[in-house]
Amino acid sequence: MTNETEKNPLGTAVVTGASAGLGKIYADRLAKRGYNLILVARREDRLQAVAETLRNSHGVKVDTIVADLGTVVDLERVATVLSTNADITMLVNNAGTSTLAKLGDTALSDIKSMTDVNVTALVRLSLAALPAFRQRDHGVIINLGSVLSFHALPISSAYSGTKGYVLNFTRGLQDEVAGTGVRVQLVLPAATATDIWDLSGVPLTQLEPGTVMDAEECVDAALAGLDQGELITMPSLEDVQVLKDYEEARLKLMAASRTSKSASRYHVGN
16 A cells, blocks of 8 residues: 655646546546545535545545536636645646537536536646646656547537647647657547436437447546557547547648638639
């Protein structure tokens, strides 16, 4: 059992949205690896139960912060911990919320909630952790996006918009820290069996069973991808060449757009 007065060589991992779903499993897997933990979630009863289980199962130090990352005050409390606790070596930006419905049928408050948690909180906490990681030239940020980061459905325009932000923000941050000891991983799960589906308005029972991954398998694959040095991990993608082709096409499109002249198809009739 880890002596809480001794410095843990792995350091402390902060996991948001840790009371259920992927966050709860990330907490378990990281504790099993020997990380001390700071777990963040809104539901205090569930959060404390998870923390107690991990202490008993893995013998690591587990602290908790009850916080709603969609509120400025709570978000800043967590950001302060990230920016001042020198033991923190990993941040798992897992917290997220989803409302799946046509935009005209979605309340503005639901759109604001998705933006506040999926985008603002992720960026704010990354910003809080980054300076110390850079100073020590060591640290890991894991950002949870979605396959809907690069695709939108008629019922996911707002949610896909927030996850598209996560994708581009994370890719830019990866380029920013390239060549340093700071690592940033983007995880893009497809449909995964967590309670976010029922909360989103699309019950899990409405999805085809063969398209839904077990949450534990998703996290285990994501951490295997981290171990293998992947910048982008898609747990359900068997043929990695598809992702490579996508990345090559993205870069080719960007390169082809860098010209001072408008395309010839817009000069018809001139």
